[in-house]
Amino acid sequence: MPFLTLSHVTRYTYRQPVAFGEHRIMVRPRESHDQQLISAELTITPEPSEVRWLHDVFGNSVAIATFDRRARELVFDSRVRLDHSPAELATVDIEQYARSYPFTYSSEDMPDLLRSIERQHHDPHREIDRWARRFLDPSGRTDTLAMLSDMTAAIRRDFTYVPRPEKGTQSPIETLARRKGTCRDYAMLMIEAARALGFAARFVSGYVYNPSSREQRTGGGNTHAWVRIYLPGSGWVEFDPTNGIIGSRGLIRVAIARDIYQAVPISGSWAGFPGSFLDMTVSVDIAVDEPSAAPTATTPLAPQPVRA
CATH class of the missing domain: 3.10.620.30 (C8orf32 fold)
Known part of the structure; x- marks a missing residue:
């Protein structure tokens, strides 16, 4: 019954400031009998003007972010603590x-x-x-x-x-x-x-x-x-x-869908001069803790507020 600490950072960079349209973020693991969230935090930079959470038709947890400022960089930083009891x-x-x-x-x-x-x-x-x-x-x-x-x-x-x-x-x-x-x-x-x-x-x-x-x-x-x-x-x-x-x-479920295009981790749009987009990088790190070092009790969490 390992306890996991998960970091998922997605970074978009641009030559000059651009405007961001609505973004759909699907990085929060699904809770079930074999995986339970201890904590979950999603930090978005620049800070969105609004973030709302919903469950899609498959029961996946989705964050919808809207923005009112321009920037040269857009970062989605998801930090999760998870109790994973995988099925054999x-x-x-x-x-x-x-x-x-x-x-x-x-x-x-x-x-x-x-x-x-x-x-x-x-x-x-x-x-x-x-x-x-x-x-x-x-x-x-x-x-x-x-x-x-x-x-x-x-x-x-x-x-x-x-x-x-x-x-x-x-x-x-x-x-x-x-x-x-x-x-x-x-x-x-x-x-x-x-x-x-x-x-x-x-x-x-x-x-x-x-x-x-x-x-x-x-x-x-x-x-x-x-x-x-x-x-x-x-x-x-x-x-x-x-x-x-x-x-x-060894597998942590985030999204389940009938087709791959219904389970894209992050999708959205931007507006700016042609050629502004420079790069996108994704980094996922997962640390497995010893059971003795893990908390003795867990409480299911509601989606956490987005922080700048």
Whole structure:
């Protein structure tokens, strides 16, 4: 049950002062039975004229900031203290009827899962479908969890992880053809492959850290992306194809969405002379504390006020 101290700083710099439009900030981790916030503070420079908090359609915590002054620099500094109790693979307990694939979700669940089963990317030649079906047992009955585990491991094993700080995501077909990509590319490939087989799958944005010195995770130093798949009996289960892991060990959820564009950590606009924008830098640092050094009690916090 590690306690974590998380720092996420995003900095935009400009040649001369520019005006800022509304910004949408999604960096506050979601609270759940496996991760509880001890404290959370978001500092924005320059100080916004107004900040309001809301929950989006997926229940993600979002801050909306508006500005009334110009500046050469815009900084979002998120500091979080978190009690993380990650779920292990052994806790995945699938209902008997869904332990073998194919199966059909129950009539009670299906109406709410349909949009997460719906494909988001064109696959005119069924390339993703063919790749996904490689993991099926030719006998006709496939162990559900084993199949999804094999798919997760295959992406980790057969594809080359290449960090890409620029915005945007490859299409799943591009990732499949190039055999390389970022964590968000891998997540979208696995989501589309799972949906091709009829699973409800969602995109997850958050952070990754090394739970111990023996476990080295790929994708640190920035935000991370992975997948959630709905399995009857266990609900939404985490699959991280970048690291080939199942469960939330080493993963901190911030945003869950049907599509990657609904889970952008920071988005907004600016106005100024052409060529004013210079650079954007992102720094994420996560420190894992010894349990004995952590507080003995925690209180769930409401969103904290923004400070200049």
